[in-house]
Amino acid sequence: MQGTVESQGTAIAVDHAHEHPDFRVLGLLVFLISESLMFGGLFAAYLLLRGMNEQWPPEGTEVELLVPTINTLILISSSFVIHYGDVAIKKDDVRGMRKWYWLTAAMGAVFLGGQVYEYLTLGYGLRTNVFANCFYVMTGFHGLHVFIGILLILGVIWRSRRPGHYSAHRHTGVTMAEIYWHFVDVIWIILFTLLYILTRF
Amino acid sequence: MAQAQLPLDTPLSLPEHPKAWKWYDYFTFNVDHKVIGIQYLVTAFIFYLIGGLMAVAMRTELATADSDFLDPNLYNAFLTNHGTIMIFLWVVPAAIGGFGNYLVPLMIGARDMAFPRLNALAFWLNPPAGALLLASFLFGGAQAGWTSYPPLSTITATTAQSMWILAIVLVGTSSILGSVNFIVTIWKMKVPSMRWNQLPLFCWAMLATSLLALVSTPVLAAGLILLLFDINFGTSFYKPDAGGNVVIYQHLFWFYSHPAVYLMILPIFGIMSEVIPVHARKPIFGYQAIAYSSLAICCVGLFVWVHHMFTSGTPPWMRMFFTISTLIVAVPTGVKIFSWVATLWGGKIRLNSAMLFAIGLLSMFVLGGLSGVTLGTAPVDIHVHDTYYVVAHFHYVLFGGSVFGLYAGIYHWFPKMTGRLLDERLGILHFVLTFIGTNLTFLPMHELGLKGMPRRVAMYDPQFEPVNLICTIGAFVLAFSIIPFLINIIWSWNRGKVAGDNPWGGLSLEWATSSPPPIENWEVLPVVTKGPYDYGIERRQESTDEDRDEEE
Ligand code: HEM
Ligand SMILES: [Cu+2]
Secondary structure: OOEEOOOHHHHHHHOOOOOOOOOHHHHHHHHHHHHHHHHHHHHHHHHHHHHHOOOOOOOOOOOOOHHHHHHHHHHHHHHHHHHHHHHHHHOOOHHHHHHHHHHHHHHHHHHHHHHHHHHHHOOOOOOOOHHHHHHHHHHHHHHHHHHHHHHHHHHHHHHOOOOOOOOOOOOHHHHHHHHHHHHHHHHHHHHHHHHHHHHHO | OOHHHOOOOOOOOOOOOOOOOOHHHHHOOOOOHHHHHHHHHHHHHHHHHHHHHHHHHHHHHHOOOOOOOOOHHHHHHHHHHHHHHHHHHHHHHHHHHHHHHHHHHHHOOOOOOOOHHHHHHHHHOHHHHHHHHHHHHHHOOOOOOOOOOOOHHHHOOHHHHHHHHHHHHHHHHHHHHHHHHHHHHHHHOOOOOOOHHHOOHHHHHHHHHHHHHHHHHHHHHHHHHHHHHHHHOOOOOOOHHHOOOHHHHHHHHHHHHHHHHHHHHHHHHHHHHHHHHHHHOOOOOOHHHHHHHHHHHHHHHOOOHHHHOOOOOOOHHHHHHHHHHHHHHHHHHHHHHHHHHHHHOOOOOOOOHHHHHHHHHHHHHHHHHHHHHHHHOHHHHHHHOOEHHHHHHHHHHHHHHHHHHHHHHHHHHHHHHHOEOOOHHHHHHHHHHHHHHHHHHHHHHHHHHHOOOEOOOOOOOHHHHHHHHHHHHHHHHHHHHHHHHHHHHHHHHHHOOEOOOOOOOOOOHHHHOOOOOOOOOOOOOOEEOOOOOOOOOOOOOOOHHHHHHHHO
8 A cells, every 4th residue: 555544543643634724825826827828828919910910000090108107007006005905914904904905996996997988088999900909808808807806805805894804814815815916917017018118119 | 533623612513524425416516526526527428428429420421422411511510519529528527627636636645625616616617618519509500620710710600609619718717727726736735744756647647737738728718719809899810801810819729729639648648657557566667757758748748839730831940840849749758658568568467448448548549649740740741731631640649549548547446436346348348349449430541631531521522432431330339339338337336346445456545545435535644655656566674563554
């Protein structure tokens, strides 16, 4: 037998019957590798299309920069804000955590609002040309992720109502929401570079 | 004793775990990895039967040169769904979801997977995916083949095609969630006494498979989402007349679907590495070579996808690069084959059904691998691309390589899963019929392909008729081969000889618990003292009382 099943006396130390180790953070990180590759696929398609078309973006498509830049600044700062929340919970400061998480959620909402505003005012729609196709699908897809991130944050806030649900020693949910938020942020930085900045060159 | 460690505020009488699951537990959202494994296996097998019926219908059509049995659109719909079901709803879920879930926690001495509820969720994404595919027949059925290349896929049967896309995205999600679970489980949940070089080879294979699925599946999802937009929302990612490009789809698709062949074959290789040493009663030859070659296949496999696109206007330098990298993957694969043959060499071989299927796999996989190497070289591929040579090749690999392996696994672990042995005479009959049927069906296809019979058509030049008839007869033999198998499974599950905990004398951990294993797998967690393949190797200094424990 590869393993000998030892007599009960010696085995108590290794008996994990009722212990459920928590690997959720690790699981999330592994999952995010996968998520980034999905965005990676979209980025690759975008770059290939860009390389194959003479003019990018095509004639008549003006890429507006003002609103998205403000939006980008908001999203990037929200990553710092949420981090303060995480710091707070590690000091057992649930109220502080709630405050920072509310603020992050609000900033995310403003970001989404900005995106909707942009969609409504841009001179082109989803079907105008391949660039517009990419633009809407990629930003829309990212927007969906921001939305999920906000839901996660609100979920954390909801759960933190119960006293003692999160503490300096128990904050896996809080940390996971933060990690996800940073991820959404990093993806946005790449998106912003590809869709907005690179079109200037 | 475990209760003594619980905090005081838990009620004194803990609800007793039931000892075993009842039949109806298998129809519920159950989080036990063993239930989930069997759910995967049974569901996948049902899809195998459905996909098999489609194949038989296609072969009946192809028995004669003209199209007189199936309407051409229906032929295309069968063709598309046959390929899709066989890959995405049979081989992948059975090998990874079925055997992976059932065996990995048992083999590493864990009580369950790292994320049991995620695991159940991943399984329950599969039935709706299958239902979507079957329901697509109400809308004419997707027509564009399992690869669904645009522009064909964007202009034919658009509703059915969208259902097809959603189905693939569902199974893709399932396989990503499953991979996360396997990676974390194997990485973190081994019993503390198990060193990495004592990890059974099946687990190494599952680790490599999961890494591969984790990085390649989402890229397919991205490609399919763009396709969905092209079909339904008027975008033009893949429409050349509006600035799009079809080759982009091919890149995204093959970045997944080439590794997909390793997704199917790596767990099967893992099964082989367990079945062969146990039934040859010898230590496996080259444990490390097999373990590392899985990882090597996983890495190199990600860089060869363009060999499916040699005829898509690929520039010569790319052809060169991808021809070479394709040939390189043959090396770690060859290493494995060599190790198994060396393990068999001089072993006290027990020629039972599991072993027969394993040896059958070896022989057929070598043939399929060789034709694969010829296809990997751009000049040959350009000659036989889209002929039956390709069909012959991938059926040797998929049928000979994957289905045989799944059968070997079923014969090998059925006693562990059910506590009963399968009937050997029926098993051998099943093997003989399958082996004859497979070769009769697919061997002549090499010739058809070299002579230029195109694939994916319901009608063909009459000169090919005699050879096609042989293929069709073979397909019917294959269809009949299922019957002894089904009888065997159903009868033995209820009435078979009681197996005992370890009927084959296996050394890996799953044989150390009872058959079927209790709900949390172990009364007491096992302690690893030996490698999983140390047959007949004397331990040198250990005390003898442990040995006496083993005799009992
Ligand atoms: C019951 C035995 C089987 C028979 C008789 C059979 C027969 C066929 C036939 C006639 C085709 C159509 C070829 C063409 O027109 O291009 C086909 C395609 C295919 N088969 Fe099978 N097959 C069988 C089992 C399997 C299995 C077990 C798998 C995978 C695990 C599989 C995977 C595929 C794939 C991927 C295609 C290509 C579909 C496409 O080109 O879109 N088949 N098969
Ligand atoms: Cu390939």
